[in-house]
Amino acid sequence: MNKTVANAEEAIKGITDNMVLGLGGFGLCGIPENCISAIVNKGIKNLTCISNNAGVDDFGIGLMLQKKQVKKMISSYVGENAEFERQLLSGELEVDLIPQGTLATRLMASGYGMPAIYTPAGVGTEIANGKESRKFIFNGEEKEYLMEHAFEIDYSIVKAWKGDTMGNLIFKATSRNFNPLIAMAGKITIAEVEELVPAGKLDPDHIHLPGIYVHRIFQGGNYEKRIEQRTLRKKV
Amino acid sequence: MLTKEQIAQRIAKELKDGYYVNLGIGIPTLVANYIPNGINVVLQSENGLLGIGPFPFEGEEDPDLINAGKQTITTIPGSAFFDSALSFGMIRAGKVHLTVLGAMEVSDTGDIANWKIPGKMVKGMGGAMDLVASAKNIIVAMQHCSKDGQSKLLTECTLPLTGIKCVKKIVSDLAVLEVTQNDGFRLLERAPGVSVEEIKSKTQGRLVIEGNIPEMVF
Numbered sequence: 001m002n003k004t005v006a007n008a009e010e011a012i013k014g015i016t017d018n019m020v021l022g023l024g025g026f027g028l029c030g031i032p033e034n035c036i037s038a039i040v041n042k043g044i045k046n047l048t049c050i051s052n053n054a055g056v057d058d059f060g061i062g063l064m065l066q067k068k069q070v071k072k073m074i075s076s077y078v079g080e081n082a083e084f085e086r087q088l089l090s091g092e093l094e095v096d097l098i099p100q101g102t103l104a105t106r107l108m109a110s111g112y113g114m115p116a117i118y119t120p121a122g123v124g125t126e127i128a129n130g131k132e133s134r135k136f137i138f139n140g141e142e143k144e145y146l147m148e149h150a151f152e153i154d155y156s157i158v159k160a161w162k163g164d165t166m167g168n169l170i171f172k173a174t175s176r177n178f179n180p181l182i183a184m185a186g187k188i189t190i191a192e193v194e195e196l197v198p199a200g201k202l203d204p205d206h207i208h209l210p211g212i213y214v215h216r217i218f219q220g221g222n223y224e225k226r227i228e229q230r231t232l233r234k235k236v
Numbered sequence: 237m238l239t240k241e242q243i244a245q246r247i248a249k250e251l252k253d254g255y256y257v258n259l260g261i262g263i264p265t266l267v268a269n270y271i272p273n274g275i276n277v278v279l280q281s282e283n284g285l286l287g288i289g290p291f292p293f294e295g296e297e298d299p300d301l302i303n304a305g306k307q308t309i310t311t312i313p314g315s316a317f318f319d320s321a322l323s324f325g326m327i328r329a330g331k332v333h334l335t336v337l338g339a340m341e342v343s344d345t346g347d348i349a350n351w352k353i354p355g356k357m358v359k360g361m362g363g364a365m366d367l368v369a370s371a372k373n374i375i376v377a378m379q380h381c382s383k384d385g386q387s388k389l390l391t392e393c394t395l396p397l398t399g400i401k402c403v404k405k406i407v408s409d410l411a412v413l414e415v416t417q418n419d420g421f422r423l424l425e426r427a428p429g430v431s432v433e434e435i436k437s438k439t440q441g442r443l444v445i446e447g448n449i450p451e452m453v454f
Contacts, residue, residue, distance in 0.1 A: 026283045026284075026302075026306075026320070027302065027306040028299075028306075029283070029299065029300060029302050029306070030300065052320070075360060076360050076361060076362050076363065077359055077360035077361070077362040078359055078360050079359035079360070085357050088357070089357070097358065097360045097361060099361055099362075099363065099364075099365035099366045100282065100320065100324065100361075100362050100363035100366060101282075101320075101321075101323075101324025101327065101328065101363060101365075101366030102365075102366065103320075104319070104320035104321040104323070104324050105321050105324060105325075107321070108321040119328065119366070119369070120328070120369035120370055121328075121365045121366040121369045121370070122365050122369065123369060123399075123400065124347075124397060124399065124400035124401075125365065125396065125397045125398060125399065125400075126396055126397075127361075127365065139329075139330065161300075171317075172300045173285075173298065173300040173301040173311075173317055174281070174283050174284050174285050174300065174301055174302055174303075174317060175299075175300040176284055176317055176318070176319050177283050177284050177319065177320050178319070178320050179319070180319045181319055181320060181321050208319075225299035225300070226299070227297065227299050227302075227308055228302070228306040229302070229305060229306045229307040229308065230297060230308055231291045231307040231308050231309070232291050232292060232293065232294050232297065232308070233290050233291040233292065233293055235293055235294075
């Protein structure tokens with residue numbers, strides 16, 4: 001089984017206007033830079049993007065926003081992005097804000113084949129409006145929980161550190177974040193990796209996401225890996 | 237009145253040996269600078285790390301290693317990485333002993349508002365709603381009053397809520413207060429030079445004052 005494709009252009013084949021995309025990353029950490037560029041170049045429009053954040057003005061999903069390719073963002077936090085704010089206030093862009101843990105767990109539910117989950121996040125707030133809720137006695141305490149649905153994603157696009165030709169993925173440090181969850185929620189999942197190796201080269205004990213969740217894989221290049229907040233310690 | 241650093245320093249006294257702790261963005265992050273000697277705590281970053289280390293030295297920063305505030309950080313011996321679902325799983329399951337976060341308003345029943353101001357650009361709640369809905373012990377670091385002098389410790393929050401009946405303790409620039417089950421805020425300590433009268437006048441929510449209220453010592 002070989003899931004390798006040549007490059008980002010080939011990997012995003014089949015993504016068309018009006019689709020629902022899932023994109024991995026937290027801030028600018030662990031984002032699929034190559035595929036985002038390919039989507040920008042191809043000019044695909046009216047996309048609904050599920051991603052924890054929406055990039056910054058000139059990087060990440062911000063590049064797609066600049067070209068007005070995004071119709072709706074589903075995220076937990078969308079700060080640090082003036083163009084996002086402008087499009088939101090002018091009504092060009094819709095946004096659905098979801099608690100971060102709920103977002104992660106709804107993605108996980110998709111990959112685990114569960115239509116919904118129950119979470120206490122948002123109980124008693126406007127997030128609960130219109131949602132089904134029920135009380136459970138759990139951990140010795142009766143509490144109210146909201147029912148939250150799994151996502152249905154047409155194409156998921158993630159970034160990993162290493163991958164093999166069967167689609168098995170290993171992530172590095174905190175760039176793992178939403179990537180395995182986005183990956184497991186996609187009907188079709190594309191992984192771009194910094195290093196692509198033949199099947200058998202990765203230790204099966206070290207795989208973070210098994211290749212069954214990945215349909216196309218390629219080795220990306222020219223990773224900028226921009227840092228949002230460069231914080232340093234002084235040498236004494 | 238306490239400085240932001242002093243608020244952090246006072247909150248650090250609440251840490252206990254063996255705690256797993258999640259520190260929010262802003263003043264709560266500063267708490268890490270005042271962990272008392274002999275106390276071992278592990279800091280959780282909800283983007284997927286247990287064991288946050290100090291900021292890196294110049295040239296050693298790694299774009300793949302950041303905290304929830306998107307700042308470059310390091311690991312400590314014994315750190316572990318995981319995905320965002322597992323991260324919020326351990327929070328939801330009550331494995332994290334203490335959450336420290338900022339607030340715009342807190343009610344005397346422990347409701348908290350810290351994510352949205354009507355009429356202003358809404359950036360999102362991030363992980364705040366998950367944290368406040370699940371954490372067993374929540375300490376809020378906040379200013380006692382708004383810039384125009386309005387109390388932010390209220391009988392009822394006016395801003396959209398982040399969570400209900402969840403805040404256990406508040407360390408403001410004026411006082412340390414406990415949120416009681418039924419009686420409102422209980423005044424525990426006052427900032428150096430701040431009188432009980434001043435705290436009383438600047439707290440709109442129900443306030444319980446019993447006995448002599450000690451002054452904080454730094």
